Amino acid sequence: MxxxxxxxLKVHYPIRGGFWNRIVDVVKAVDGINFSIEQGQxxxxxxESGSGKSTTGKTIVGLERPTSGQIFYQGQEVxxxxxxxxxxxxxxxxxxxxxxxxxxxxxxRILDIIAEPLRNFQNLTADQExxxxxxxxxxxxxxxxxxxxxxxxxxxxxxxxxxIARAVATNPKLIIADEPVSALDLSVQAQILxxxxxxxxxxxxxxxxxxxDLGVVRHMCQQIAIMHRGRLVEVGTRDDIYNHPQxxxxxxxxxxIPETNVNSRQEHRQKRLEVERIYNEQxxxxxxxxxxxxxxxxxxxxxxxxxxxxx
Amino acid sequence: xxxxxxxVTQISESDLxxxxxxxxxxxxxTFGKIIWREFKNNRLALxxxxxxxxxxxxxxxxxxxxxxxxxxxxNIMDYYSKPFNKNFILGADSGGRSIAKQLIVxxxxxxxxxxxxxxxxxxxxxxxxxxxxxxxxKVDLVMQRVYDFxxxxxxxxxxxxxxxxxxxxxxxxxxxxxxxxxxxxxSRLIRSRVLAESQKDYVAASKTSGTSNWKIIFREIMPxxxxxxxxxxxxSFAENIxxxxxxxxxxxxxxxGTPSLGTLIANAxxxxxxxxxxxxxxxxxxxxxxLCLAISYIGQAFRHATNASQQ
Ligand SMILES: Nc1ncnc2c1ncn2[C@@H]1O[C@H](COP(=O)(O)OP(=O)(O)OP(=O)(O)O)[C@@H](O)[C@H]1O
Ligand SMILES: [Mg+2]
Numbered sequence: 001m002x003x004x005x006x007x008x009l010k011v012h013y014p015i016r017g018g019f020w021n022r023i024v025d026v027v028k029a030v031d032g033i034n035f036s037i038e039q040g041q042x043x044x045x046x047x048e049s050g051s052g053k054s055t056t057g058k059t060i061v062g063l064e065r066p067t068s069g070q071i072f073y074q075g076q077e078v079x080x081x082x083x084x085x086x087x088x089x090x091x092x093x094x095x096x097x098x099x100x101x102x103x104x105x106x107x108x109r110i111l112d113i114i115a116e117p118l119r120n121f122q123n124l125t126a127d128q129e130x131x132x133x134x135x136x137x138x139x140x141x142x143x144x145x146x147x148x149x150x151x152x153x154x155x156x157x158x159x160x161x162x163x164i165a166r167a168v169a170t171n172p173k174l175i176i177a178d179e180p181v182s183a184l185d186l187s188v189q190a191q192i193l194x195x196x197x198x199x200x201x202x203x204x205x206x207x208x209x210x211x212x213d214l215g216v217v218r219h220m221c222q223q224i225a226i227m228h229r230g231r232l233v234e235v236g237t238r239d240d241i242y243n244h245p246q247x248x249x250x251x252x253x254x255x256x257i258p259e260t261n262v263n264s265r266q267e268h269r270q271k272r273l274e275v276e277r278i279y280n281e282q283x284x285x286x287x288x289x290x291x292x293x294x295x296x297x298x299x300x301x302x303x304x305x306x307x308x309x310x311x
Numbered sequence: 312x313x314x315x316x317x318x319v320t321q322i323s324e325s326d327l328x329x330x331x332x333x334x335x336x337x338x339x340x341t342f343g344k345i346i347w348r349e350f351k352n353n354r355l356a357l358x359x360x361x362x363x364x365x366x367x368x369x370x371x372x373x374x375x376x377x378x379x380x381x382x383x384x385x386n387i388m389d390y391y392s393k394p395f396n397k398n399f400i401l402g403a404d405s406g407g408r409s410i411a412k413q414l415i416v417x418x419x420x421x422x423x424x425x426x427x428x429x430x431x432x433x434x435x436x437x438x439x440x441x442x443x444x445x446x447x448x449k450v451d452l453v454m455q456r457v458y459d460f461x462x463x464x465x466x467x468x469x470x471x472x473x474x475x476x477x478x479x480x481x482x483x484x485x486x487x488x489x490x491x492x493x494x495x496x497x498s499r500l501i502r503s504r505v506l507a508e509s510q511k512d513y514v515a516a517s518k519t520s521g522t523s524n525w526k527i528i529f530r531e532i533m534p535x536x537x538x539x540x541x542x543x544x545x546x547s548f549a550e551n552i553x554x555x556x557x558x559x560x561x562x563x564x565x566x567x568g569t570p571s572l573g574t575l576i577a578n579a580x581x582x583x584x585x586x587x588x589x590x591x592x593x594x595x596x597x598x599x600x601x602l603c604l605a606i607s608y609i610g611q612a613f614r615h616a617t618n619a620s621q622q
Binding site: 058061062063090091093094095097098099102103104105106107108116117120121130134144145147163166 | 330331333511512513515516517518519520521522531534535537
């Protein structure tokens with residue numbers, strides 16, 4: 001039984017307009033996706049900006065309402081209207097936000113920020129609480145004098161650590177990490193990623209790791225799903241995705257990873273232009289007439305690709 | 312729960328106390344301190360603050376020692392008594408009533424009504440705007456229609472009609488009647504800020520931390536718009552002094568026999584008073600100008616301090 005299973009999840013946003021404020025159209029931010037996350041695993045969700053990754057994550061933690069579809073947590077369906085009220089689910093599924101600055105209340109001290117979930121989910125005395133926050137600060141590598149500071153006094157990397165400390169405060173089983181390192185420079189990225197791996201080992205946490213960068217995901221994830229325009233276009237293990245990509249969109253994302261080897265730069269550039277050309281020419285092979293990806297077809301036991309149905 | 316985390320930290324109780332003290336020493340200046348510093352460096356604002364507070368205290372206390380019905384009895388012997396004599400420091404009006412005493416009692420009445428009006432209408436407007444902006448959707452739609460309805464009512468005319476219809480009323484009922492019509496500006500201002508504030512990730516983070524909606528509105532969002540609230544409340548206080556005064560000036564404010572700044576200024580309706588008996592209306596007019604100026608200087612200092620504290 002997987003820790004979390006998402007079945008045919010759809011999140012459509014109405015676009016209102018006209019005289020009566022009627023619904024004139026919908027944005028299909030998430031349009032029927034399926035995946036499941038195992039205990040202790042890191043599941044990567046990759047796609048370009050606007051492909052619906054954050055919406056997927058927010059729907060799982062209950063910040064957005066799904067239009068249809070189901071979410072199962074340890075085999076039990078999470079009822080949408082009860083999602084935010086189910087204390088157990090709330091405590092066990094936490095989120096690290098894309099924008100670390102905006103995710104920390106500027107008027108609150110670090111102590112109050114990290115202690116917020118503790119105050120809601122656990123009954124601790126003021127001293128126990130402070131001790132726990134100090135422990136958490138220590139885990140994420142921040143010194144104790146951060147306790148009474150405000151978020152603006154920290155650097156981006158430090159703020160992201162505070163966000164992580166808050167997310168792990170209640171010992172959750174699953175953390176939705178929404179581009180936790182996209183806003184950081186490379187050296188700090190590596191630090192934060194290693195450190196996320198470390199607490200994963202220590203606390204046996206599962207991650208849904210959202211990113212637009214296949215280079216970063218390679219370091220983190222065993223299972224990867226590629227998302228485009230609200231649908232999954234390719235799902236597979238790390239090996240499937242990096243070594244045997246089938247969908248043109250995956251190939252395009254892979255070609256976009258910067259080449260660090262100076263000698264093969266020219267070659268890499270050629271390859272990228274080639275992929276770009278195929279992507280533009282073969283739209284019909286990979287996308288239906290509305291521009292949406294096809295349903296996933298199995299290629300191997302672990303590998304699924306959205307290809308036109310061959311009947 | 313806390314024991315589940317591997318003891319990566321060996322923080323003892325005594326360390327906890329020490330670290331807490333250390334952190335407290337390094338803590339950032341609180342909002343109160345920033346405001347205090349602002350006033351210390353801004354002579355004009357400090358003078359205004361002292362002036363306004365001492366004046367309000369003075370009129371409230373002094374008015375306790377004045378017998379209003381006795382003061383308001385007509386005394387034909389003192390008809391338009393000139394100012395600066397030993398009985399009438401500021402002279403007397405056509406009924407031989409002391410202007411100085413009327414000024415004290417009138418200021419007390421006008422200021423207390425303005426304070427009451429500010430407290431009630433601002434509280435209502437703030438709550439209305441925050442709830443409307445935070446929940447959005449249908450709640451917002453309904454609340455904004457109420458707002459629109461209140462806005463299209465011809466305010467002054469409606470108040471005058473109500474005041475004329477109600478047989479007996481005093482300063483308390485007048486304050487309540489006025490409060491019904493003076494919350495809209497605040498509510499619109501607050502709503503637009505809360506609308507923007509609710510989109511920030513710290514609100515989402517509070518939701519996933521299990522904090523209830525009401526707590527999020529009043530404990531998370533409100534501190535972030537406190538500067539707006541303080542500045543708006545200060546400035547609407549200055550404005551509200553004008554509301555009752557204007558109404559009394561027109562003759563629809565406080566009932567006859569109850570002095571107010573407005574009734575004193577209304578002495579200027581008589582062309583003869585304007586030129587010959589200037590002391591009947593000039594002190595009240597000067598008082599309002601000085602009071603409103605001083606309050607807006609205070610408001611500006613608040614705004615400056617709050618901008619500084621957000622850097
Ligand atoms: N509240 C909303 N109302 C209407 N449309 C929305 C809303 N939230 C998201 N969308 C739309 O849904 C789509 C997916 O947005 P989402 O934030 O999930 O993208 P993303 O994959 O996280 O992108 P990024 O990498 O930039 O964070 C976008 O086209 C966006 O415009
Ligand atoms: Mg996103």
